Amino acid sequence: MAKVLVLGGGFAGVEAAIFLRKQELDVTLVSxxxxxxxxxxxxxxxxxxxxKEDVSVPLDKLAFAHGFKLxxxxxxxxxxxxxxxxxxxSRVLEGYDYIVVAMGQDKIQHTGMEHTLSICGKPxxxxxxxxxxxxxxxxxxxxxxMGFGGxxxxxxxxxxxxxxxxxxxxxxxxxxxxxxENFELTFFAxxxxxxxxxxxxxxxxxxxMFEMTHIHKKVGSKIISFEADGINFEDGTKIESDLTMFxxxxxxxxxxxxxxxxxxxxxxxxxxxxxxxxxxxxxxxIGDSASLMGPDWRAKQxxxxxxxxxNVAYNIFQHAQNIDSKRGYLExxxxxxxxxxxxxxxFVHRDDKGGKMIPMPVIGHxxxxxxxxxxxxxxxxxxxRIPGM
Ligand SMILES: Cc1cc2nc3c(=O)[nH]c(=O)nc-3n(C[C@H](O)[C@H](O)[C@H](O)COP(=O)(O)OP(=O)(O)OC[C@H]3O[C@@H](n4cnc5c(N)ncnc54)[C@H](O)[C@@H]3O)c2cc1C
Numbered sequence: 473m474a475k476v477l478v479l480g481g482g483f484a485g486v487e488a489a490i491f492l493r494k495q496e497l498d499v500t501l502v503s504x505x506x507x508x509x510x511x512x513x514x515x516x517x518x519x520x521x522x523x524k525e526d527v528s529v530p531l532d533k534l535a536f537a538h539g540f541k542l543x544x545x546x547x548x549x550x551x552x553x554x555x556x557x558x559x560x561x562s563r564v565l566e567g568y569d570y571i572v573v574a575m576g577q578d579k580i581q582h583t584g585m586e587h588t589l590s591i592c593g594k595p596x597x598x599x600x601x602x603x604x605x606x607x608x609x610x611x612x613x614x615x616x617x618m619g620f621g622g623x624x625x626x627x628x629x630x631x632x633x634x635x636x637x638x639x640x641x642x643x644x645x646x647x648x649x650x651x652x653e654n655f656e657l658t659f660f661a662x663x664x665x666x667x668x669x670x671x672x673x674x675x676x677x678x679x680x681m682f683e684m685t686h687i688h689k690k691v692g693s694k695i696i697s698f699e700a701d702g703i704n705f706e707d708g709t710k711i712e713s714d715l716t717m718f719x720x721x722x723x724x725x726x727x728x729x730x731x732x733x734x735x736x737x738x739x740x741x742x743x744x745x746x747x748x749x750x751x752x753x754x755x756x757x758i759g760d761s762a763s764l765m766g767p768d769w770r771a772k773q774x775x776x777x778x779x780x781x782x783n784v785a786y787n788i789f790q791h792a793q794n795i796d797s798k799r800g801y802l803e804x805x806x807x808x809x810x811x812x813x814x815x816x817x818x819f820v821h822r823d824d825k826g827g828k829m830i831p832m833p834v835i836g837h838x839x840x841x842x843x844x845x846x847x848x849x850x851x852x853x854x855x856x857r858i859p860g861m
Contacts, residue, residue, distance in 0.1 A: 473496070473497060473498045474497050474498065474569045474570060474788070474792040475497075475498045475500075475567065475568045475569050475570070476492050476497050476498065476499045476500070476568060476569065476570040476571075476572065476788060477500050477502065477557065477565060477568040477570070477571045477572070478492070478499060478500070478501040478502070478540075478572045478574060479502050479547050479550070479557065479571065479572065479573050479574060479575050480501075480502075480503060480573070480574035480575040480576060480759070480761070481501055481502075481503030481505065481507075481508050481531050482508065482509065482511075482574065482575075482576055482759065482760075482777070483508075483511075483759060483774040483777040483778055483781075484574035484576075484758040484759025484760070484761070484777040484778070484780060484781050485501055485503070485572070485574035485575075485758075485759070485781070486501070486508050486531075486534060486781075486851060487777070487778040487781035487782060488572050488574060488758060488781035488782075488784055488785055489501045489534075489535075489538065489540045490534070490538050490540075490851065491781060491782050491785030491786075492540070492785045492788065492789075493538045493539050493540050494785070495785060495786075495788075495789040497788070497789065497792070498541075499540040499541065500540065500541040500542075500543060500565075500568075501531070501535065501540050501541070501542055501543070502543045502544075502545065502547055502557070502559065502565070503531055503542070503543075503544055504544070504545070504546035504547070504560075505531075505544070505595075506530065506531055506532065506544045507528040507529060507530050507531055508528065508529045508530075508531055508534060508851070509527060509528050509595050510527045510528070510529070510844060510847055510848065511527075511592065511634075511774065512774060512809070512840075512843075512844070513526075513527045513840070513841075513843075513844035513847075514527045514591060514595065514598050515591060515634055515637045515638050515641060515812060516641065516812075517591075517598035517599060517601070517602055518591065518598060518601035518602050518605055518638055518641070518642065518717070519602070519605065519641050519642060519644075519645040519814065520602055520606070520645075521641075521814075523599075524595050524596070524598065524599050527595075527844070528595070529848050529851060529852065531544065533852060534851060534852065537852050537853040538853065543559070543563075543565075545559040545560055545561050545563060546559065546560040547559060547560075547575065547727055548560050548727065549727065549730065549731075550571075550573070550727060550728065550730075550731035550732075550733070551731070551732065552571075552731045552732040552733045552749075552752055552755055553732050553752070554566070555568060555571055555754065555755070557571070568754075569754055569792070570754045570755070570756070570788050570791075570792075571754065571755050571756070572756045572757075572758060572781075572784055572788075573728065573731075573733070573741060573755070573756065573757040573758070573761050573762075574757075574758050574759045574761055574777075574781070575725055575727065575728065575761050576725070576759065576760045576761060577629065577722035577723065577724065577725060577740070577760040577761060577772070578722070578723050578724065578725050578726060578739075579592075579593065579720040579721070579722060579723065580621060580623060580720045580721050580722070580723050581720070582621065582695060582697065582698060582718075582720060583696070583697035583698070584697040584698035584699055585698055585718070585720065586698075587698045587699055587700050587716060588698050588716045588717065588718035589601050589604065589715075589716070589717055589718075590717065590718060590719050590720065591634045591635070591638050591717060591719065592631055592634055592719045601638075601715075601717060604715050605642065605645075605715060608655075608714060608715060609646070609649060609651060612651065612654055613651070613654035613655060614654075614655055614656075614714040614715065615655070615656045615658070615712050615713050615714050615715075616642060616655060616656070616657050616658070616713065616714065616715045616716075616717075617657075617658040617659075617660055617702070617703060617711050617713035617715075617716050617717070618635050618638055618639040618642070618657075618658075618659060618660075618716070618717040618718070619635055619658075619659055619660035619661045619666075619690075619703075619717075619718060619719070620632045620635045620661050620666070620718065620719040620720075620721070621661070621662060621695060621718065621719070621720045621721050622661075622662050622663055622721055623721035623722065623723065623738060625723075625736075625737045625738040626721075626722075626723075626736065626737070626738035626740065626763070627669070627768065628764040628766075628770045628771055628772050629721050629722035629723065629738060629740070629760075629772055630669075630721045630722075630771070631719050631721070631722065631771075631772070632661065632666055632667055632669075632719070633667075633670075633809055633811055633820070634719060635659070635661075635717065635719050636659070636667070636678065636811060637811055637812050637813070638717060639657060639659055639687060639717075640681065640685065640812070640813035640814060641812065641813065641814035642657065642814075643657060643685045643687060643813075643814070644813060644814030644815045645814060656688065656712075657685075657686075657687045657688065658687065658688040658689070658690060658711050658713070659682060659687055659688070659689050659690070659691075660689075660690040660691065660695070660703060660711060661691050662691070662692070662693060662694050662695055663691065663692070664691060664692045665691070666678075666691055668769075669769045669771055669807060669822065669827075670807060670820050670822050670827045670829060671769075671822055671826055671827020671828065671829070672827070673826075673827060673828055673829055674818075674820060674822075674827055674828075674829040677818065677829050677831070681813075690705070690709070690711055693705040693706050693707040693709070694706035698716060698718065701713065701714070702716070703716060703718075722738075722760060722772065723738055723739050724736070724738060724739020724740045724741070724761075725739070725761060728740075728741055728757075728761060733749055733752065733755070733757070734749065734750075734751070735763075736763035738763070740757075740761065740762060740763035740764070741757035741761055741762050741763060742763050743756065743757050743762050743763065744800075745765060745800035745801055745802045746783065746784075746787050746798040746799065746800050747762060747780050747783060747784050747787070747801065748787070754791075756784045756787070756788070758777060758780035758781050758784055759772075759776075759777035759780060759781070760772045760777065762780065764776070764805075765802060765805075766802060766805040767805065767824060769807065769822055769827075770805050770807075771807050773807065773808070773809070775808055775861075776801065776804065776805065779801050779804040780801050782799075783798075783799040783800065783801055786798075786799050787799060805823075806821065806822060806823040807820065807821065807822035807823075807827070808820070808821055810832075810836055810839055810840045810843065811829075812836065812837055812840050813836075813837070814837065815833070815834065815837060816831070816832055816833035816834050816835070816836045816837050817832050817836025817837050817839065817840055818830065818831050818832060818836065819832055819836065846858075846861070
């Protein structure tokens, strides 16, 4: 039986392990955390609507449900040519026929970033955002700034949606507390038209939502540095802030950079559309770790990571049997999300035909909650999977 080593226990790694097991292969998953973190529903952690535990699924439960082996021990080195992986405990993993790299991405570092917290970083940061926001609510007033940064080397690694979501959720939360007028909320991003990936219609709608919610907007100027009390921009202005949430754009992982695998300019693993790393037989890269091919507006997303994972499970199984049949991800590139506001949401979809954003007051919020429940329970095998989800 072919032996497969999956590195990373996020959307990509977990989905790959589940689908590789459906082919009855011998699968081992290695993760630095003992849980799978459902990032899309973590946007409710800062306002206390969910806890870290609510949006985490223990990896041992997933391993038990699907019959894969689990090692919780951070990967410290990948020697791609030798198909050898070294863990923090000094344990050496070798002798695998296939390796699937699914360790996510690192973040671009900015001066003073220690003064910020990110909803897209370590899960503990979301909990810290909750504590800091609660302290401001206790105080009764404050200035809050939330935004995201760019990556000129790879726009697919720019993640803006969660900044909009957390900011609108904070607005709704403060209104419910009867404190909104005591707080100044500001959105910031260096590009002229943040959110443009979602299309013109979406950018226009976001502007209207900022006006309606009295959220200030600072765009079109490079971020120079963060300080304990705010953010400095290239045009000489400063946003005063007691609490700054900043999503730095993604960049390739340090461990991957030392692995000998081919990298894009931004440090992501270069693969073909079947997620094979050409020149390294039996090595695949999927999810945020992989350099995403496709149109200019493409974005690294969880549902694309899962398509890659299911394809790789199929491709490995076929390869193991010497069958020349492969599935690629390019036809599945689109942007899909339910952008939550705490009291509703907007359905966002972008493909080659263009983008649309459809407001879904009240019901959208509950749809996203329903998806979170589905994600957890379907992965645990407690409810059937909806095909393609
Ligand atoms: C707040 C937020 C909201 C989002 N909303 C949406 C949405 O609505 N729709 C959508 O499609 N996408 C959304 N995304 C994007 C989506 O979550 C990512 O594209 C997805 O998580 C990528 O999956 P991944 O497995 O490649 O990476 P990750 O989910 O980041 O998983 C990487 C895994 O590798 C592990 N790892 C890292 N380093 C090591 C190491 N050295 N050793 C061992 N293990 C390691 C990590 O612990 C982690 O489990 C959102 C992202 C965020 C942050």
